[in-house]
């Protein structure tokens with residue numbers, strides 16, 4: 001688990017589902033590619049660092065023993081300072097190799113840590129929705145009882161107010177497949193990570209068979225059950241070896257759609273490529289976007305300059321908006337924490353994380 005994270009929209013990562021390589025004994029992680037957005041998966045690339053030289057592919061599942069690491073699982077309980085925690089940044093909590101009971105235990109930790117905000121991001125929202133449809137509150141409570149004494153347990157509301165559920169999408173097809181399932185799942189906050197952006201996404205015009213148009217950003221309350229709107233959209237280009245460029249109009253379109261609907265928008269990064277004439281000098285490569293359908297000359301060129309130089313300015317400014325309700329809640333929790341820490345300057349619960357550093361978004 002990463003006590004600190006370089007990911008722009010979170011503070012820490014939490015990876016209790018791990019994989020021991022049967023040949024090397026190395027302990028890393030496991031996942032399986034599910035769509036084009038997985039092609040250059042960062043988490044997969046990192047596995048060699050954990051002495052776990054596997055592919056994130058179904059054929060390699062037999063090469064590892066997948067387990068729930070109980071030491072890592074309990075670490076958020078020891079973190080008193082409120083954090084935003086990205087859950088399973090190196091795999092997918094709702095992958096089919098994760099038994100329901102482990103999901104129950106991970107959720108029990110989230111229920112027992114109201115001081116933190118947990119961000120759960122999946123490319124498998126069908127399983128997430130099925131898991132929630134079991135109405136798992138009693139199962140979570142039973143697991144919570146094995147992690148904390150009943151007398152110390154906080155009261156839990158449902159859905160958990162400190163858990164954000166999100167889906168990763170990379171283009172319109174994956175957005176069409178995943179966002180409706182997310183919107184049909186109970187959650188305090190629902191978000192989309194549109195990264196790596198590999199094609200345009202229209203969040204606002206989705207005709208249903210009955211002729212109704214659903215807007216994912218604003219929701220729809222003209223039917224039953226009502227469909228909630230999204231609470232947050234993150235956009236980012238791809239980084240790492242083999243990264244594909246993001247057309248600037250995809251990012252601008254998402255930004256403008258969110259602005260029109262009043263939905264917080266977070267521009268995470270350009271990735272390795274940036275569309276800026278200033279970047280031309282020293283760029284390794286250039287990608288000329290095809291001409292528009294109306295035959296106009298392409299005005300956009302992306303330059304391969306590296307993630308650091310590409311930065312995270314969109315049309316000259318950063319976009320760091322987050323769901324407001326949580327910022328308010330975090331502020332209150334941090335104020336409580338400050339008064340607690342000032343009364344007890346040495347916090348024995350703070351200790352170095354023993355797990356290997358696993359980092360970055362996927």
Ligand code: SF4
Nearest residue numbers: 031032033038041362
């Ligand atoms: S960790 Fe994410 S990006 Fe990587 S293979 Fe799994 S679902 Fe795909």
